Amino acid sequence: MAGGGDGSVVGVQLALVVGLLCLCTALPLVFLRPVTAGIAVSVASVWSLTVFQTVTLAGFGAQLIAQYRLGRNGRQLLAVVLGLPFLLLALAGPVDPDFRVRAVLLAALAPVAALAGLAQRARKQVLENTATREAIVGTLLENTARGERARIARELHDVVAHHISMVAVQAETARLATTGMPAEGAKRLLGIGDTARAALTEMRRLLGVLRDDTTQAATGTADRRPQPSLRQLNELLDEARDASRTAARLIVRGYPRELDPGVELAAYRIVQESLTNARRHASGAAVDVELNYTDSDLRLRIRDNGPGMSTAVPAGGQGLLGMRERAAAVGGEVRTGSAVSGGFVVEARFPATTEESL
Incomplete structure (x- = not known):
């Protein structure tokens, strides 16, 4: 009786050592080589359960971690296959109730851990797909807005800028072609031409702003011409007086x-x-x-x-x-x-x- 008790204690101790070895081996390998770690831990657990008829908590932990990582990496079928030996041991192994409970637990928890890993993998994929779709939608909206700005810029250039240019040309032509024009009238026509040219400059600046995004995307550069500020108010008022x-x-x-x-x-x-x-x-x-x-x-x-x-x-x-x-x-x-x-x-x-x- 004493010898049997000593043998049982030694078996438990050896099983504990095997479980700890499984855990220590699985932890580094489970992230680098999940398939290798899963197979190694399952073999060690089957061996411990067959030889010592027990599996320690460390062994259980190593088995669950390995099965979870298999599911996380999309190897859920392998995780289920690695759980089958424990089911066979529960059905055909010793009739000891404790043995069968341990075998059934390992057989049942293997697919559960794998499914948990698979669920985490699916959640990660959903988040990644959502982020990708949002990025695509944002890019499409940005491209649409850029295209609309380019279209507006083209219309302004083709219609408004053309007419402003014609005003400047006609004012200059009238000033030069009309003989005997009073000095005041010539000054007014000159002012019209100057105002039209200033408006054309502002229009081109506006077109540059509208096309800025497209230019930056194509060349990586932006229009850096200075915008008017309060320092130019005196010039603006001078133009108003002259006009x-x-x-x-x-x-x-x-x-x-x-x-x-x-x-x-x-x-x-x-x-x-x-x-x-x-x-x-x-x-x-x-x-x-x-x-x-x-x-x-x-x-x-x-x-x-x-x-x-x-x-x-x-x-x-x-x-x-x-x-x-x-x-x-x-x-x-x-x-x-x-x-x-x-x-x-x-x-x-x-x-x-x-x-x-x-």
Whole structure:
């Protein structure tokens, strides 16, 4: 009896050693060689169960890890096959209940672990496929938007730019071909030609912006020509004076400083649009452009002393809408309407952020 007990203890100890060896062997191999690790661990577990009629927790752990990795690598059929010997041992092995329980557990848990690995593999594939589809959709949308911008650029070039060029050519032709023209008339025609050429330059700049993405994608470069800023306001007002005898003046308050380029461009365009509206709806009216720099924001006010117009009338509506959109794009806001003392007023406020503070 004592000898039998000693033999049982020795068998358990050997089984424990085998289980630990299986676990230590499976852990490094299971990630590098899952098939090799799965076969080796299954053979060791069958041998331990046959010879010692037991499998330790370490052996169970090594078996489950190996089966899981087989399922994770898409070898679920091999995982099921490697579980069949344990089922045969449970059916044809010793009648010892403990032995059969261990064999049945190994036979049942093998496919369960493999299915868990397979489920994880399927989840990973779903996530990867979703990410791939999202990337494809994003690329398609970007290409569609780029194509639409290119189409708009072509239409602007073919239609608008052509007509602006014709205005410049006809103004220059009329100035040179008309004999006895008063100096003032010649100056006006020269101003028309200069304005048309300036508009053509702005149009080409706009076309460059619209085509920027396509150019960058094809050549890896972008249009780096400087955009107008508040430093060019005096030149803009000079053009307005020459074009329509507008008494335009610039008033600057506070501490002028260079702001974020987006803010300066938006403010410049709002002044430009306001001067255009003044020429269109209040020709000859005086225009005051006020810039007020504060610590937190830039306040812009453009007022003419013309007849004004009701805010309910959509005259120039697209231009006013464009002002609001430009301001909103850089965190600002625009208000427009008839001034109490007469005329029309445009007020805008922008955050006084500098390029360095972004």
